[in-house]
Amino acid sequence: MDDLQLNISAAKKINRNKKSGINQKHASEYKFLSKPVVTGKIIARKRPQNVRNTTTFINRNTEEPPLKVAKVSGAPVVKSIDLESNLRDLSENKGKFKEKNYQELIDNLQIKQKPRSGAWISSLFKNNPDVPHIGQKAVKPIVEKVFTGQTFIDLDLHPHSIANLHQNLNLKQLMTVQQNAIPVILQGRDVLIRSQTGSGKTLAYALPIIEGLQAIRPKINRHDGIKVVVVVPTRELAVQTYELFVKLVKPFIWIVPGLLSGGQKRKAEKARLRKGLSILVGTPGRINDHLRHTHSINFAKTGCLVLDEADRLLDMGYEKDVAAIVKAIEDHKKAATYDPIALIKQTVKKNVTNDEATKILNENVEESKVKHYLTEVFLSKERQTILLSATLTKAVENLAGITMQDPVFIDTSEGKVLVADSLKQHEVVDNKEQNINTKVKSDTDPPLNNTVAKTEEEKIANHDTSTNNYETRKGLKAFKGLNHLNLQDNDKDKNIESLVNVVSKNGIDSDSDSDYEYFKVQKELEAKNPKKAVQIEETQVVETENIFVEALKTAVVEDELVLPATVNQKFLIVPMKLRLVTLCSLIIEHCVLNKKGGKMIVFMATTEMVDYHSELLETVLTGKEAKVKKKAAKNKTANPKKRKTNDDDREENEHKSSSRENSDSDFEMEYDSPEEGGLVPVDLDVFSLHGSMPHERRMEVFKQFRAARRGLLICTDVAARGLDVPRVDLVLQYCAPASATDYVHRVGRTGRAAQVGAAILMLLPSEAEFVRHLEQKRIRLRQSDESQSLEALRSLAPAANNAARAAIAVQTRLEHTAHSHRDWLARASRAFTSWVRFYSGYPREVRMWLDARQLHLGHAAKAFALRETPAALARRAKSDPNMKKERPMNRLTVREEEEKKRPGFPKVKPGLFGHRVMNKQSSMHTASEFDSGLPPVDTYNQKKKFKNKRSK
């Protein structure tokens, strides 16, 4: 609306100058009109003032210095008269427009005013809300010790592995999670690991897996089938994990890791699968796609399933794919006939008799007994499951209940180093049974819980850290010396027996021991007879209640979050209109002025925001704009004029006129001397990453940013999980995260492996209390001084004599760039609209602090360098065919109708955890991370058919 007002004034001035040529008033007296509120009411009030000023305009001198005059940006005079008369109509007939949408009329008028180039009244520092200084509460953050002081030699590992770690990975000391997890994984146990970001979880599971595989005799080869499946949520993490496996198998070249995360066509991946892999690393969508469409993928020999970032994998969008993978492993293993003699004969690959094969088997069993039980798991029909994350959710608890047997829970936070072993259940249950028995005898005996609490296991479950270290872990001691397979077999038999008993009692035949079958049966029972179903639940509770469950439940309920102590966490409260310039300032300060060369990650809410901001910031800060303009000019001369629609013509003309104007200076209205608004380009590498980018580009960006010594990465939450980019020393959350968990993972991209890092959370004044939410989760942040936040811009606009003027110069340039072409404007509007949508979709848990109703959308538009009203922007977005309207789903691999029918994990877990589990809504509203990245198979076949037809 500023612009509207400004152009009206200018239009009048020109008309009247033409008529009279008399000057009575200086132009500067009317150039800084106060900003009217964007409502019809205000305009109606303002209008008579302009009418009264008519005489002054008539008497204006035509020879006013050009620098002081607002530019009309190519808008023809006739247009201005139309506008003027329209406005008069509006104001004078205000009462008569009842049935029309008054706001829309204004917006339409405003749209006709495009483009708003040239002179501009900056309101960057006007009408901003006060920045609250909320201080900080005394929060004692949970601290996790990263290194233990012990070395890899202290573990029972192959000497080649240790040498490889020293020489090729330069790793010597053990991290806490590695020290605790490696021995347990080597035992072949199912493990759930929680440990802070950057604490070395990947090596904690990869190293023992390689150890278990290399010990198999005769040596495995790639034709022996997929022994290990590692599922991770993003393609970048898949590449990273695969690369670690490649490094770890160097001394054991017969183990072949493989990657299924895109980058290649389905055909190439199929060929790789046919050739054979020992370890498969991939994203859920991609693996699932091959499960559906590639015959050579088979999990019959899979002895180990790893779900990294388990809580993320259970978000909506991934859950069904993960469920399908777990089911496939179970089904393939069930269908396979386990014949060790046949396996030996196949592996040895020469004609051996059965006796010889038995001899080899016995020798190898002897050999493997000396080593790890994990090796035996690989040779059996069993499966080890490893779940990992820095944060736990109820969905993970649920998954643990479904997929794990006798699991161990390892939590390395705050000296707890909790290792809760479910095998203690038998003792606990025994105690309970004893108590129940005693209770029958005497009602005066102490209650059950009191008795059990005295046991060692209960101490562990209650997080009694005094006795709870690695040495005193009863679970492991209890397990030592026992054959894992025997234990599992016994337990399993018991469980199956009880299940089958219950099931047959209820008249349903099932010989299945799979969790899925169990739940299918359970659901059917529930539907038939709810009471009987409850009976199963109760039976299960008594059988399986154990310290693992207790410890996990406590961890999920407490939901306290751990972040590396080496990260300096701050929050910065910035009024909406100043957000974009503050972002520029922080980037300059960190990536340009920092002599050491900073590497920074900026998290934004949507893919459109990432695209737009990375382009805009690169253009404005590095002076790329000039180069682009030159290129565009060249193209224009080279390309013959195309036929255009009326609309196109209009926009083209407007664009031309704006370019003409901008050839003088962009900042005449802001400064006495035009050069004050000039920006000095800086040397900055800008990268962008989000889930909707073409796969090759994504990988390229990821690898380039990893290798870069300095630079800026603007990304969505797709980069928030697991990515290990060296030397990232600042993480800026430009948009508030959707949960405290997301906050932790974003911050976790810095301060990895005990390195120093910093994290800034940028909040609006209305969002300030979000910090309290984080403090409740034991996250400590300090408030940053906002008065200093624009200082760095002075190096960008050296002629500006203070930070505020520099900010105005930068904002003006940003706005100018955003309005320099209709493509820019379309991109900006898309970004703005996607952000508004994102904002109104914050999960309920955080909506009280991140409340869309508190937003001033007019100010928000300014933060996107836009000059239009939110209504006009919304209309533009509505008519924009490129604007994504729906949340992405796994639409490339699975059709929508199919998707609805696909079973996920059961939502209600009877027994162990006994409550309803709702998976958290994914925060990646606009990312297509869930896609496998492969085209639908039908299209592929159709193409083939089409080609065949044509060739005939």
Ligand SMILES: Nc1ncnc2c1ncn2[C@@H]1O[C@H](COP(=O)(O)OP(=O)(O)OP(=O)(O)O)[C@@H](O)[C@H]1O
């Ligand atoms: N023993 C070790 N000594 C030194 N550095 C290590 C050691 N183990 C792992 N690292 C390094 O620590 C960094 C973080 O490791 P990793 O990516 O496995 O962390 P993470 O716990 O999986 O993090 P996130 O939760 O973010 O996924 C990596 O750069 C890795 O090379």
